[in-house]
Amino acid sequence: MGTKWVLKATVQKAVSLMPRSQRLNRRLQQLGGRLALGEATVRQRLGWAGHHLRTFSELGGAERLTPGFRVLELGSGWHPLVPLAMVTAGAGEVLMCDLEDLSDEELLAESIDHVIASADSGELAEHLPVVLADRVDMLRDARSSLASTGRDATLGELGLVLCPGDVRRLAPDAPPDLFVSNTVLEHIDPPVLVGILEAFSAMSVPGSVMSHLIDTCDHYLYVDDSISAYNFLRFSERQWRLIDNGLQPMNRLRIPQFRELYEAAGVPVTREQRLTGEPGDLRGVPLAPPFDTMDPADVACLAAWFDTVF
Ligand SMILES: C[S@@+](CC[C@H](N)C(=O)[O-])C[C@H]1O[C@@H](n2cnc3c(N)ncnc32)[C@H](O)[C@@H]1O
Numbered sequence: 001m002g003t004k005w006v007l008k009a010t011v012q013k014a015v016s017l018m019p020r021s022q023r024l025n026r027r028l029q030q031l032g033g034r035l036a037l038g039e040a041t042v043r044q045r046l047g048w049a050g051h052h053l054r055t056f057s058e059l060g061g062a063e064r065l066t067p068g069f070r071v072l073e074l075g076s077g078w079h080p081l082v083p084l085a086m087v088t089a090g091a092g093e094v095l096m097c098d099l100e101d102l103s104d105e106e107l108l109a110e111s112i113d114h115v116i117a118s119a120d121s122g123e124l125a126e127h128l129p130v131v132l133a134d135r136v137d138m139l140r141d142a143r144s145s146l147a148s149t150g151r152d153a154t155l156g157e158l159g160l161v162l163c164p165g166d167v168r169r170l171a172p173d174a175p176p177d178l179f180v181s182n183t184v185l186e187h188i189d190p191p192v193l194v195g196i197l198e199a200f201s202a203m204s205v206p207g208s209v210m211s212h213l214i215d216t217c218d219h220y221l222y223v224d225d226s227i228s229a230y231n232f233l234r235f236s237e238r239q240w241r242l243i244d245n246g247l248q249p250m251n252r253l254r255i256p257q258f259r260e261l262y263e264a265a266g267v268p269v270t271r272e273q274r275l276t277g278e279p280g281d282l283r284g285v286p287l288a289p290p291f292d293t294m295d296p297a298d299v300a301c302l303a304a305w306f307d308t309v310f
Contacts, residue, residue, distance in 0.1 A: 005220035005227055009243055016245035022100050025247055026078070035107075037079055042114045043123075045182070048213055049085035050127040051305065052180045055211040057129060059270060059309045064177060064209070065130055068092035072176035072203070074167055074196065074212075075184030078102050082182060083160050084115045088135045089128050093159045095176065097167040105151040112143045168192070168199045175203055179210040185306075186214050187249050190261055197265035204310040210267075212306045214258065219250055229302055230282055233291040254291065254298050258306060271307040276300065 015025050029035045057065045067090035073083055076096035080103055083094040096103075118124040119136045138158065146154045155162065163170055179200050185193060200210060218232040232252055235243060244250060253261075255274065262269050279296035291299050 004224035005218075005231070008220060008223045009245070012247050013243075013245040016247040021247055022102065026102065035078065037081075037110055037114060041079075042081060042118065043127075045079070045081035046085050046115070046118060046124060046127040048182050049082045049089075050129065051213070052082070052178065052211040053086070053089055053129050055271075055305070055307050056178045056209045059307055060177070060207055060209040064207075066090065067132065069177045070172075070174060071095070071178045071180065072097060072167075072170075072172065072200075074098075074179070074181040075187075076103070078107055079111045080108060080160060081111050081115065082180065084111055084139065084158070085124070085128060087158050087160070088115065088119060088124065088132060088139065089130050090132050090135060091159065093161060093174075095161050095163050095170070095172060097163040097165075097170060099164070099166065101162050101164045103151075103162075105146065108151055108154065109143065109146055112139055112146070116140060116143065168195045170199070170203070172203055175205045175208060177208055179204070179208065179212075181212045183213060183215040185212050185258065186216060186251055186253065189249075189251060190253070190257075193251075194261050194265045197262060197267045201265065201267050201310065206310060208310045210306075210308040210310070214304050214306060216254065216301050216303055219248065228281065228285050229277060230285045230287075230300065233287050233299065234285055236288045239288075252291075254294060255301050255304055256294070256298050258304070262306070262308075267310075268308055269306055270309045271305075273305040273307075274301050275303040277302045 015021050018024055053065065069091055070093045071086050071091050072095040074097050076083065076098045080096060083096055086094050116136065116139055119131060125131045142154045142157050188196065217229040218227065221227055221229050232240065232250060240252065259269060277300040279300045281300050282296055287299065
């Protein structure tokens with residue numbers, strides 16, 4: 001078993017117990033150079049945006065992808081790459097929801113630069129079902145005036161709306177057409193997740209589409225490739241509560257458990273797509289309850305897309 005992840009978990013736990021822990025974590029990430037956007041991360045985020053947009057037109061109807069559609073993103077994080085991609089595809093408004101406003105002018109500038117570069121190289125059009133030239137020009141204009149107008153005015157010009165706070169308390173002016181999240185649901189406590197799904201259901205109108213990418217791997221895998229994607233399933237709930245932290249908590253839920261939470265919220269799962277691992281990958285991981293009695297095919301899942309049409 002690796003030691004790198006144990007070190008990371010210990011540091012995260014210590015930071016999570018300090019005041020303004022998200023800000024402090026951001027500063028530490030910045031100092032360690034881990035906040036800089038790499039090409040692979042950009043590609044991955046733009047690919048995710050494309051997946052959401054295709055889901056929107058496949059499940060909601062191709063005519064929904066006409067300029068002006070409204071998006072809500074849960075857990076926007078530091079770099080607004082997905083919201084910016086939505087803007088180039090014609091979104092009229094993107095509500096960027098996170099507990100805290102984690103972005104800033106520098107991160108916005110960096111994100112816009114990457115999206116423009118991707119549009120100019122032709123790559124963006126490979127990721128997204130539609131890229132509007134006038135929207136890319138709008139991004140260029142916004143980028144060139146960013147330093148003089150400031151972040152908030154620039155966000156406003158682009159239709160990006162910061163919504164800091166618990167998304168369960170959000171009251172949007174108009175119902176979103178598309179709800180999305182990227183690697184967020186696996187970080188939320190089950191009762192809160194049910195509340196979020198209920199809130200989205202209440203905000204939706206018939207035909208609103210919801211597309212969530214859930215990463216069901218042990219996230220410490222991303223700092224320690226010596227561990228299995230299922231390493232965290234070896235710990236009992238009690239042990240995991242000691243290891244887990246408030247900075248990047250992991251609920252460890254498996255696919256059937258997510259389905260149960262959707263059901264509890266009265267939200268249908270219209271389509272489920274899994275990135276399946278091999279049940280054989282669980283070999284060498286002594287599964288703790290309740291994972292030990294689940295179907296290994298449900299436990300050995302790396303990621304999933306949960307899509308809904310309201
Ligand atoms: C893993 S991060 C998001 C990563 C980001 N989507 C990305 O692709 O880089 C999960 C985010 O969800 C946010 N979050 C968790 N619960 C929330 C809630 N109830 N309302 C709004 N945001 C929430 C957290 O603050 C956190 O920033």
